[in-house]
Amino acid sequence: MRELTIADIDDIALGSSLLGSGGGGDPYMGRLEAIAAIKKHGPVKLLDVDEVPDEWTVAPICGVGAPSVSLEKGTNGREYGLVRDMMERMLGRKLDAFLLSEAGGMNSMIPISAAARAGLPLINADGMGRAFPGIQQDTFTLNGVSTNPYCIADEKGNCSVLYTVNNDWTEEIGRAITTACGGQVTTLASPMSGVKMKESVVVGTVDYAQHLGRVIRTAVEAQGETPEEYFLRxxxxxxxxxxxxxxxxxxxxxxxxxxxxxxxxxxxxxxxxxxxxxxxxxxxxxxxxxxxxxxxxxxxxxxxxxxxxxxxxxxxxxxxxxxxxxxxxxxxxxxxxxxxxxxxxxxxxxxxxxxxxxxxxxxx
Amino acid sequence: MRELTIADIDDIALGSSLLGSGGGGDPYMGRLEAIAAIKKHGPVKLLDVDEVPDEWTVAPICGVGAPSVSLEKGTNGREYGLVRDMMERMLGRKLDAFLLSEAGGMNSMIPISAAARAGLPLINADGMGRAFPGIQQDTFTLNGVSTNPYCIADEKGNCSVLYTVNNDWTEEIGRAITTACGGQVTTLASPMSGVKMKESVVVGTVDYAQHLGRVIRTAVEAQGETPEEYFLRxxxxxxxxxxxxxxxxxxxxxxxxxxxxxxxxxxxxxxxxxxxxxxxxxxxxxxxxxxxxxxxxxxxxxxxxxxxxxxxxxxxxxxxxxxxxxxxxxxxxxxxxxxxxxxxxxxxxxxxxxxxxxxxxxxx
Structure with a gap:
């Protein structure tokens, strides 16, 4: 367990952007939002996967949509509460922690903001180890975790919950809702137990992103090799x-x-x-x-x-x-x-x- | 109160088709389904609006989509149970009766099938007095009834629930889901009390449709005037x-x-x-x-x-x-x-x- 403070944010955002493989959203807006959330609500507890109790209920939170849209149409922060309320109402119990859906610039920041605002811990893991375009393209789907109930909120306050027959249908219907809502929404889905999470995640994503971010940030100060050599090595x-x-x-x-x-x-x-x-x-x-x-x-x-x-x-x-x-x-x-x-x-x-x-x- | 039996179905379907103003769906499939539902589950209790207790919770049920699609992609009947379960779970209480969303060929039959299967009464009223393309184009919207929770099910078993900021957004998002689900879905929405229903509905739709159906059916037997004159009069x-x-x-x-x-x-x-x-x-x-x-x-x-x-x-x-x-x-x-x-x-x-x-x- 460690605490994520404002000092950690920049490297995580930068390194996640690399893992995003071109996607996962520009970290600019998300970074500002995560910093504001930590300033207001305090640091976020980051738990390693093996620190999570088996009986916890955890779920990945992220932004879904066309990244180009997210440059202009941001979140307003209320979405995190809306999807969490919806999820907890559907499950009939409280969530114990968030995790990352994917490693990406924006999608590394949204879980930090959401965790800070909710006072919940964040798990040092994600469901892709990178970013992918499809909602169902994650290691949760690979491990048989259903997206149900798939909770969606937009910045206007519209909420949707999907119970689909399989995760491919979540992509079909979820994408259609995303488009109808203007191309960018916040989602919380695939709730799972701590034990299921441990079988299903890519471990250590936040640490890895922060390491990569530090490498990027310090490459220009490389000694005895070119910055490019340092960055690659x-x-x-x-x-x-x-x-x-x-x-x-x-x-x-x-x-x-x-x-x-x-x-x-x-x-x-x-x-x-x-x-x-x-x-x-x-x-x-x-x-x-x-x-x-x-x-x-x-x-x-x-x-x-x-x-x-x-x-x-x-x-x-x-x-x-x-x-x-x-x-x-x-x-x-x-x-x-x-x-x-x-x-x-x-x-x-x-x-x-x-x-x-x-x-x-x-x-x- | 009266009972709707198989003998009533044809005229209601025919007359509703006229009220559908070109829309509301072809009654062919819905008629077969309503007849099958009454055969299996018995007649449907049809309540007049003033017979409905004020404290009841009632909601309109219908098909949404492109009518041309419904010619090929029918319901499988399971949708009625799915949307009702979802609605009752959201409300935390049982529904007491269905009513018609609109008067239309298919959309007069779906509520009869749903009522027969659920063993619930049907109210002799609808929310348009005709059919309209938009989800929000009903007298419930005119009277301030929210569509929330808007419950959608498709024939594959995919379910969605929408809580929107207004009924125009229900149309936007609901339509996108309908398209993603293949162009035809079943919806149950706009739950309201008996007293709110009484303020908001178009009264007597089933009776009126059945009367028009009888006129259409018997026009060819007109005496002392042409069938066209009889039909128009x-x-x-x-x-x-x-x-x-x-x-x-x-x-x-x-x-x-x-x-x-x-x-x-x-x-x-x-x-x-x-x-x-x-x-x-x-x-x-x-x-x-x-x-x-x-x-x-x-x-x-x-x-x-x-x-x-x-x-x-x-x-x-x-x-x-x-x-x-x-x-x-x-x-x-x-x-x-x-x-x-x-x-x-x-x-x-x-x-x-x-x-x-x-x-x-x-x-x-």
Whole structure:
């Protein structure tokens, strides 16, 4: 157990943004909100997974929608209370703790704000180890946890509760509600016991994000190596490409941001070209027409100088970025994991080859 | 109080179809289902509005969606139990009776099926006195009744409950859920006390529908006048046009059926043209380019020989129909009623002129 204070927020937001793989929301608004919540309500108790009593009832909380919308349409904070009231009423009992649905800029901050406001502890874990576009694309679904009751609130005060026949239907109906509510909502769902949570989560997400955030923040002070070398070594990220954003195609459709960013090589990659396709999160990256990484591995764009992650809604012409990859949690590399979040789920014909293997092949 | 038996079903379905003003759903499937439900569970107690105890909790039940979808995607009957369980759980008490949301072919039958299965009485009243496309376009909204909790179930077993900030948001979100569920769902909403119901309903809908159904059924046996004269006199409908369907444009969009039907005059209307636009229900009718009737008055197309109402999903090239109108309930002619269901709500620039007035002017 440790306490999350305002001093922890920046690194968590920054590192989660990297884990967000282009999605999970820009941390800017969420960061301000988390700081305000801790200022008002005090620090948040962060529990490690094995500190959570088996009989507790816990649930992941997050924002759902098109990240580009969340830049303009924020939460007003009341949503957290609305979804919690709804969930507790449905369950007929109090929640004991929140956890993260996914690791992402905004979606690492929302649980902190919600926990601070509710005076509940936060569990150092999430359900993806990264961010994914689909509501059902989490390790809770992989472990048989139903989203029911799926509680949704918007900033106007509209609340919905879904009891679906399976988590795919939660995505269908939940997404439709998100779109009807203006493209961005807050959700609390998949309540589970402490013991079920322990079987189902990606462990240590907050710590890991904070570590990555510290690496990003301190890279410019690297000694005896370049900041880029330091960033890659300390984060464990694999480097694919350095380039300048030459074009961004984007479309907000069915409550998602779809698009493709084209990069022209700079520095040692001069003369080469890279493209990354995304659906909220980055789906695959190709260099000179060959795929170098696909979901479920993490594909991230970071600023070439500050290593600040560039989420898909912040892609801009002329920006210089490094395209890097991180291996996904092992849960996603199982047949069930790949069926739920592998290339085929995203309509990609490519077979899944783990990031490290692709890189080793290329090196060979 | 009287009992609705299988012998009553056909006339109620037929007459409700006329009140449906082109919408409210084709009664075919609903009729079979209501007959099956009464066969299995026995007759349904039909209570007049003034027989309902003030302290009862009652709620309207209906199908929502695009009527064309309901031709192929029926209910499976389990929805009625799902929405009732959900409603009673939300209210923390049992429902005492159902009523009709609207008068329409399918939506007159669903409450009968639901009442038979639940062993609950049905109230001889509805919330429109006709059918309207919008969820919030009812006399309950006009009288300040909230739709909360708005309970939705689909035939797959997916359930949703909405608590919205106003009934317009129920339409937005409820419609999105309907579309996500495949275009047709069952809803139970707007729970109210017996006393509130008495202030808010259109009274006697089942009786009125059954009377109209009997008129339609017996028109061919008319003595001393033509069947058409008998139908018009007994139903009180005003005759606008007799024609052959020359063209039907239709589009299913945002969970509604939108469209326009063009008619070429036959008989005494030979050489003239008529068009009727619809959004699930008929919105306005024009003859030779002049509007003859608009919402909220009832505009109905009926077969020239059998007087069977032709709902918008059953419009077919070559069909010969009579275009007739019936005055709407007085609630719709108030400023609040016109704001919620008048021409402007449907994007029509025409001022509302009551049907009888338009006809009198034309006659003058």
């Amino acid at each position: 300390e984060s464990g990220a694999l480097r694919f490409f350095k380039g300048k954003i030459a074009d961004v195609l984007r479309e907000t459709r069915n409550g998602f941001n779809f698009g493709r960013v084209a990069l022209e090589g700079i520095g040692e990659d001069k003369g080469r070209a890279c493209a990354v396709e995304f659906q909220n999160e980055n789906i695959y990256a190709e260099v000179d027409g060959s795929i170098v990484a696909t979901v479920p591995d993490l594909i991230c764009l970071v600023d070439v100088e500050t290593f600040t992650p560039v989420t898909t809604e912040n892609l801009k012409y002329g920006k210089r970025v490094l395209v890097v990859g991180l291996p996904c949690d092992e849960a996603w590399r199982t047949p069930a994991g790949l069926a739920l979040a592998g290339p085929a789920w995203f309509g990609l014909e490519s077979e899944y080859v783990p990031l490290e293997e692709r890189c080793a092949r290329k090196g060979a | 007994e139903s009180g409908a005003l005759r606008f046009f007799k024609g052959k369907i020359a063209d039907v444009l239709r589009e299913t969009r945002n969970g509604f059926n939108f469209g326009r039907v063009a008619l070429e005059g036959i008989g005494e209307d030979k050489g003239r043209a008529c068009a009727v636009e619809f959004q699930n229900e008929n919105i306005y009718a024009e003859v030779d380019g002049s509007i003859v009737a608009t919402v909220p008055d009832l505009i109905c197309l009926v077969d020239v020989e059998t007087f069977t109402p032709v709902t918008t999903e059953n419009l077919k090239y070559g069909k010969r129909v009579l275009v007739v109108g019936l005055p709407c309930d007085e609630a719709w002619r108030t400023p609040a009623g016109l704001a919620l269901a008048g021409p402007a709500w449907f994007g029509l620039e025409s001022e509302y002129v009551p049907l009888e007035e338009r006809c009198a002017r034309k006659g003058a």
